[in-house]
């Protein structure tokens with residue numbers, strides 16, 4: 438059984454951090470409805486959704502992926518790169534403590550979970566404005582005893598590594614080559630996003646298929662042509678907050 442930790446949309450979502458997406462009006466009511474649709478998609482793919490209440494003082498708190506890196510053996514609490522997001526960690530930590538031993542990153546390290554792509558025992562970590570060398574080194578230190586290797590990966594032109602590359606099947610990655618060098622993932626089967634769909638590389642793989650934004654039909658076709666089952670969700674208002682489908686949950690295996 439998979440557990441998906443989510444957090445309801447903050448009423449202050451419009452005041453979120455933005456790095457590569459221009460600020461525009463966000464309809465929070467629609468964002469909340471889309472988020473419920475996302476939770477339903479997670480349930481349809483076998484997740485037990487644990488929904489935390491909104492943190493209205495923290496605009497980006499819906500993007501729970503950034504505050505932890507959850508492995509089967511341990512959960513690493515991050516120190517998010519945006520100062521405004523650091524207070525998001527504690528309430529997620531309370532929930533994670535019921536499921537995993539916890540380790541924490543500390544200053545001067547910064548790291549966003551959106552920069553961490555786990556494939557097997559490899560953790561690929563984006564060298565982004567949010568995740569610095571100290572944070573990446575601390576992550577390596579915290580996971581080494583469990584047999585994980587950390588591989589820093591340069592990115593350009595996007596917020597997080599998982600803006601540029603995500604796993605979509607056991608051996609397959611979905612890649613935006615404009616933002617990350619595909620050569621960093623030479624051993625994998627790779628699907629590139631359609632050139633007209635810049636933000637299309639973020640998919641949430643849940644074993645039997647992916648949860649995927651409805652607004653990238655041409656890349657969706659590429660996924661389906663590769664035999665990948667796609668559950669489509671409309672997350673347009675969350676995308677205006679520079680969010681994507683991986684950002685809105687922390688998915689962990691229920692360990693007996």
Ligand code: GLY
Pocket residue numbers: 453454455456497500519596678679680
């Ligand atoms: N708005 C998402 C982030 O910048 O962290």
